[in-house]
Amino acid sequence: MGITSEQIRRVTAELYDRSLRKIPDETRQALERAxxxxxxxxxxxxxxxxxxxxxxxxxxxxxxxSDSGIPVYFVKIGTRVQFDGPVKQAIVDGFADLVGTINxxxxxxxxxxxxxxxxxxxxxxxxxxxxxxxxxxxxxxxxSPKALGSGRWAALEIFTFPTLETIEAYIxxxxxxxxxxxxxxxxxxxxxxxxxxxxxxxxxxxxxRPVGETSPEPILAAMEQRLLTKVNSLGxxxxxxxxxxxxxxxxxxxxxxxxxxxxAVCFNCWINRRRSAxxxxxxxxxxxx
Amino acid sequence: MPPVKHLxxxxxxxxxxxxxxxxxxxxxxxxxxxxxxxxxxxxxxxxKDGTPPPIDMNGAALLHFGGMSEIDGDKFSxxxxxxxxxxxxxxxxxxxxxxxxxxxxxxxxxxxxxxxAAMRDSGCVYLSFIGGGCTxxxxxxxxxxxxxxxxxxxxxxxxxxxxxxxxxAVVGIDxxxxxxxxxxxxxAQINLKTALADNA
Numbered sequence: 001m002g003i004t005s006e007q008i009r010r011v012t013a014e015l016y017d018r019s020l021r022k023i024p025d026e027t028r029q030a031l032e033r034a035x036x037x038x039x040x041x042x043x044x045x046x047x048x049x050x051x052x053x054x055x056x057x058x059x060x061x062x063x064x065x066s067d068s069g070i071p072v073y074f075v076k077i078g079t080r081v082q083f084d085g086p087v088k089q090a091i092v093d094g095f096a097d098l099v100g101t102i103n104x105x106x107x108x109x110x111x112x113x114x115x116x117x118x119x120x121x122x123x124x125x126x127x128x129x130x131x132x133x134x135x136x137x138x139x140x141x142x143x144s145p146k147a148l149g150s151g152r153w154a155a156l157e158i159f160t161f162p163t164l165e166t167i168e169a170y171i172x173x174x175x176x177x178x179x180x181x182x183x184x185x186x187x188x189x190x191x192x193x194x195x196x197x198x199x200x201x202x203x204x205x206x207x208x209r210p211v212g213e214t215s216p217e218p219i220l221a222a223m224e225q226r227l228l229t230k231v232n233s234l235g236x237x238x239x240x241x242x243x244x245x246x247x248x249x250x251x252x253x254x255x256x257x258x259x260x261x262x263x264a265v266c267f268n269c270w271i272n273r274r275r276s277a278x279x280x281x282x283x284x285x286x287x288x289x
Numbered sequence: 290m291p292p293v294k295h296l297x298x299x300x301x302x303x304x305x306x307x308x309x310x311x312x313x314x315x316x317x318x319x320x321x322x323x324x325x326x327x328x329x330x331x332x333x334x335x336x337k338d339g340t341p342p343p344i345d346m347n348g349a350a351l352l353h354f355g356g357m358s359e360i361d362g363d364k365f366s367x368x369x370x371x372x373x374x375x376x377x378x379x380x381x382x383x384x385x386x387x388x389x390x391x392x393x394x395x396x397x398x399x400x401x402x403x404x405x406a407a408m409r410d411s412g413c414v415y416l417s418f419i420g421g422g423c424t425x426x427x428x429x430x431x432x433x434x435x436x437x438x439x440x441x442x443x444x445x446x447x448x449x450x451x452x453x454x455x456x457x458a459v460v461g462i463d464x465x466x467x468x469x470x471x472x473x474x475x476x477a478q479i480n481l482k483t484a485l486a487d488n489a
Contacts, residue, residue: 041291041311045290045291046459048291056428065422066423067373107357149420169485180474183397240473269421270419271420
């Protein structure tokens with residue numbers, strides 16, 4: 001018994017496919033709440049168009065956004081799991097299967113940064129990071145396809161012994177630079193501390209949390225609430241044409257580090273594209289939104 | 290859904306001058322789409338060289354939309370369309386707006402002050418479509434009238450379409466120099482000062 005390459009291949013392709021056709025329920029509910037409370041009539045109308053667009057995609061099992069992005073997977077491996085076959089190659093093969101069979105077809109967004117040539121495959125694709133879960137008898141796979149619209153605006157800066165005020169001012173600065181460009185209302189993921197690479201990973205993890213789920217750390221929970229209020233006070237609004245709803249949620253994770261403190265900020269656009277699944281050692285597969 | 294006005298495209302100068310920021314619009318008629326930076330560069334080159342592009346652009350509605358098109362011999366199909374980030378074309382849009390007398394441009398995220406000035410001079414509006422409107426907007430496609438520059442990858446080709454009810458879109462920039470993007474940017478700069486003052 002064990003987790004086969006074939007299962008990983010099938011599940012990674014399926015997660016991507018599902019993520020393109022339906023926005024997560026909790027994201028739809030956040031948009032519905034925003035549409036209720038918006039005081040700007042243009043923003044209210046735009047949120048209604050977004051909800052209608054998501055409903056149409058779901059109804060026809062078509063894409064919510066034509067920019068199907070590049071494949072990004074986060075894989076967490078339970079230490080009680082056994083693999084029956086290669087894992088990395090299975091993820092590569094899963095994406096190739098998807099490209100070959102998906103209906104409608106995906107546009108070629110995988111770009112060689114040196115030549116700007118575009119296709120459906122490329123070096124280090126899919127972008128995959130691996131982690132461990134002690135004692136678990138399953139692997140968890142999160143698929144978060146990333147496209148230019150919101151991927152473009154992520155940023156990181158390293159501070160020395162920053163105050164919380166300095167950190168918050170930087171996050172607002174990144175939000176200002178993104179302005180109306182990242183298809184707001186967005187989910188904002190923030191990683192504080194650790195190292196250069198680890199802070200970015202924390203920001204991504206934070207972004208992938210269910211919308212509005214607060215940090216268990218009281219200092220961060222308060223910061224998340226403060227920043228959400230401040231970001232929405234800026235007034236960019238849905239698609240940047242003004243309004244109260246620029247962000248659906250600010251999610252922050254932290255790690256200890258040295259006195260140099262990286263702060264990473266990333267965004268997921270209003271469709272908040274992501275899906276996850278668990279594959280158990282006994283062959284069961286569970287899908288989550 | 291918000292109440293919408295139908296606008297026939299290509300539109301006349303008076304039609305677009307009557308539009309105001311924040312109006313919700315759906316388009317009926319013929320328009321041109323492409324999402325390729327190289328395509329916009331080729332259009333600009335046509336103006337410089339005085340050579341006509343493969344699709345007549347004079348007075349056209351030109352949208353920053355990508356399309357998934359498939360060519361199989363003589364057969365051509367368009368599977369879906371969706372807006373792309375307009376600011377990527379900021380540099381080239383003023384000369385295209387002035388050179389072709391474009392009446393309608395659109396996409397997502399708005400255009401900069403130079404484009405707003407060109408739109409005011411020529412009589413042109415910018416329509417804000419939602420990102421993530423692939424299914425909704427693709428439902429309006431009635432016919433692919435023409436395809437230009439088939440040598441390019443699908444979403445870079447120049448496509449002339451007939452649509453019915455493309456939208457709703459918001460008038461983000463009108464033909465009189467008013468831009469909702471410039472307004473919200475200005476407001477955000479002021480609101481940021483308040484937010485940072487609360488921080489201290």
